[in-house]
Amino acid sequence: MVVKCESRVSGKVMVVKRIKKMPSVSGDASDEDEAGADQGFPVRYLREACLLRACNHPNVMKLEFVTYHEGQIELFSEFVGLNVEDYISSLSDEYFTRNKQKHEWVLQLGRYFMKQVLKGIDYCHSIGILLRDVKPRNFLISSDGTLKLTGFVLARFSLLPEEPLTQQVVTLSYRAPEIILGGTYPVYTAPVDIWSAGCTFAEMITGRTLFEGDSEIGQLLKIFKLLGTPSDCNKSFCFEVPSYIELLPQWQPQSLSERLEGLCDEGVDLLSRMLLYHPCSRITARDALKHPYFQGDHSLMKT
Amino acid sequence: TGLDAQSLLLTNRRLENNIWTQSHACSMRTHLSRQETVTEEMRTVLVNWLIEVHFKFRYREPCLHLTIQLLDRFLARRVVPRRRYQTAGVTAFLLGCKFEERQNPHVGDLSYITEYSSTRQNIVDMEREMLLQLGFDLVQPKPSCFLERFSKAAGLETTQRIDGKMSV
Secondary structure (H helix, E strand, C coil): CEEEEECCCCCCEEEEEEEECCCCCCCCCCCCCCCCCCCCCCHHHHHHHHHHHHCCCCCECCEEEEEEECCEEEEEEECCCCEHHHHHHHCCHHHHCCCHHHHHHHHHHHHHHHHHHHHHHHHHHHCCEECCCCCHHHEEECCCCCEEECCCCCCEECCCCCEECCCCCCCHHHCCHHHHHCCCCCEECCHHHHHHHHHHHHHHHHCCCCCCCCCHHHHHHHHHHHHCCCCCHHHHHCCCCCHHHHHCCCCCCCCHHHHCCCCCHHHHHHHHHHCCCCCCCCCCHHHHHCCHHHCCCCCCCCC | CCCCHHHHHHHHHHHHHHHHHHHHHHCCCCCCCCCCCCCHHHHHHHHHHHHHHHHHHCCCHHHHHHHHHHHHHHHHHCCCCHHHHHHHHHHHHHHHHHHHCCCCCCHHHHHHHCCCCCCHHHHHHHHHHHHHHCCCCCCCCCHHHHHHHHHHHHCCCHHHHHHHHHHC
16 A cells, blocks of 8 residues: 655655555465464565665665564655656657657657666666566656656566576566566576666657567567567577477567657667667666767757 | 585585674674673574575575674674574574575474574564664675676686685
């Protein structure tokens, strides 16, 4: 449950996320002893609280403090406002069509937000945090136009060596192919966040989700349909992929600039670099910030 | 993790020594001086026991490093009575696993390995106390992070890396 509140001491407006401590349901059935037993602080919120506390960056939401009473946990964080998903759906269709002026405005705003998205991600990666849940819903827009990264429930602390991690991360539409293909414990690291950021980017420009699959395989098909089926999968992904992939239809890569009407060439180039199959050749957040797309003065015009 | 018992024993000794100095560097000067009933020998015993537990559960090193770090930081801030000392250790282990590993042990199992000297409720309470005391700050550099970073930078082979891991 999330509520807005105001501090009586400082007058600060904050958001409280209240978590009722549930007895664990995930425990295996054979373990009757453990079913319903108190497992202490829930793992996901433990990671969220600790990682948010470790962050200190203008583009990452600030967690003010945490309280932990018997059976109830409350996370107090700064109040930001609307999230990007709501922002996109609040715009009417004509913003995303060829209607020149309004579309231009969306494109500019997209660039302005994307820069902050990448700054936030770059900061997290630089201190060793893997976000694993980058999507429009997890970016909040404050009243002065600053974007704040949130949604650390799935994040974890992980450093350079790639290690097998769990598969059940990242909302499906934003999930990178190496997670979908990697088996039960796929090996992945920072590039998965870049993939998700690329999907977010496209969504801000077009107003629609880039790849909207209904299942893991459906998601994969959507990706291949746009970006082309890789001819040699083991080489494209640098690991053994399941053999069923050879049965998939062979699609040719489509042009991204057609899909993202109106986006300038640099923008399309950046997006294509963010959506490369091979995790190691995918652009890093830091390099993306140096990309020509962000060069020059792009401060927002008042509308 | 494919170590035989002999080399494990050796590693244990080294591991323990190294972490001993490490934690001194990391945490405050007043490390154990605040404690009234807990002595350095007791810490050695506890850390040895934790290393054994950690090995039984087959977790990776960062988890162990975090466990010991948490324990030391907690002891530097809070006076722990002797009978709660093992609870503190096992709780630090629980937090370490929760934070670092894909799966974490059940609280009941942890209570079992202390031969029920710490009940489930004890551990849950201690966890809360530890989290609040440390201000939810579990993200600290661990020896293994440095090792991985440096060995990657130096372009070492896997075997050399494993040697390095052993000495940490």
